[in-house]
Amino acid sequence: MNPPLPANGLLARLSEPDREQFGDVLRRLVANGAILGTEPGQSELFQWAYRHRDWTEEIAGLLDLKLFWDYELRFVQAVPQSGAFTLRMKLDATLVLLTLWYEFDSAVRDRGEPPPVRISVKQLNDSLKTKFAPLLKNEAQNLVSPTRLAEILRLAQRKSLLHFTPASEPADAVIDILPTLKRVIPFQDLADWTRHAERHLSAALSKEADDENETEESA
Numbered sequence: 001m002n003p004p005l006p007a008n009g010l011l012a013r014l015s016e017p018d019r020e021q022f023g024d025v026l027r028r029l030v031a032n033g034a035i036l037g038t039e040p041g042q043s044e045l046f047q048w049a050y051r052h053r054d055w056t057e058e059i060a061g062l063l064d065l066k067l068f069w070d071y072e073l074r075f076v077q078a079v080p081q082s083g084a085f086t087l088r089m090k091l092d093a094t095l096v097l098l099t100l101w102y103e104f105d106s107a108v109r110d111r112g113e114p115p116p117v118r119i120s121v122k123q124l125n126d127s128l129k130t131k132f133a134p135l136l137k138n139e140a141q142n143l144v145s146p147t148r149l150a151e152i153l154r155l156a157q158r159k160s161l162l163h164f165t166p167a168s169e170p171a172d173a174v175i176d177i178l179p180t181l182k183r184v185i186p187f188q189d190l191a192d193w194t195r196h197a198e199r200h201l202s203a204a205l206s207k208e209a210d211d212e213n214e215t216e217e218s219a
Contacts (some may be wrong), residue, residue: 021048025056029065029078034160034180037074049076068183073115077160077180091204092144093152098197099127100162101185104177105193115179116163121149122171131197135204146170159184 014022025045028035037046049056050071057067065078089097103124107113119127128143129136135143144152153164153175161184163176187193 018048018052021045022052022055022059025049026059029060029067029076030063032158032160033184034075034077036160036178043074046074046076070179073179075160075178075180077183079183089152089155091200091207092148093155094200095128095132095204096124096144096149096152097156097161097181097185098193098200099124099131100156100175100177101181101187102131102190102193102197103127104179104181105187105190116176118174118176120171121146121153121173121175124175125149125171132201132204134201156181 021044025035025048028042028045035042035046035049037043050069053067053069056076060067060078064081066081068077068079070076103119104115104117107117108115125142125144132143142149150164150166150170150173153162153173156162157164160178161181162178163174165174165176167173187196
């Protein structure tokens with residue numbers, strides 16, 4: 001329950017239930033990046049936020065968060081406009097998200113599939129191998145270990161970018177890529193994606209070379 005407000009406070013005119021809902025809306029937007037109205041427990045939050053869009057957008061703006069509403073797909077997404085809430089990820093996680101962006105864009109733009117776009121972990125690994133082949137030591141190797149990949153996907157799920165459903169065989173696990181990913185990585189088109197992918201590939205190769213040099217020097 002929210003603490004009591006001063007009688008002349010900015011939000012004092014809100015009822016107690018509205019204050020609680022408002023607090024839940026803001027906490028989820030900050031912590032998870034979005035409210036997904038199709039998810040259990042989030043439908044009521046989405047409906048409240050949508051009914052009170054002016055309030056929600058005004059307070060979110062104070063936190064440098066820009067809200068994007070999609071009533072058809074039942075979500076509202078908060079995109080940071082400054083560095084305070086920007087998600088900082090390691091290079092391997094960036095490569096995974098780049099690949100997921102590509103798979104989502106290809107499915108929706110080229111094949112006309114409706115979101116969310118479903119792929120398996122095996123398909124993701126195959127796509128990573130194709131797009132970032134120079135980083136592979138051998139063809140049988142995955143670019144990211146199963147344990148690390150699951151960690152990256154769970155983080156992306158917490159940030160409302162996808163749904164990750166594990167399986168007894170890691171390769172059979174299912175990923176449902178959500179349209180929220182497109183605003184976190186806002187490429188204009190595939191040419192823009194290619195430029196960024198090449199830059200991150202160069203950074204990864206450079207890091208790999210530095211690590212090898214450090215190993216040689218230590219030996």
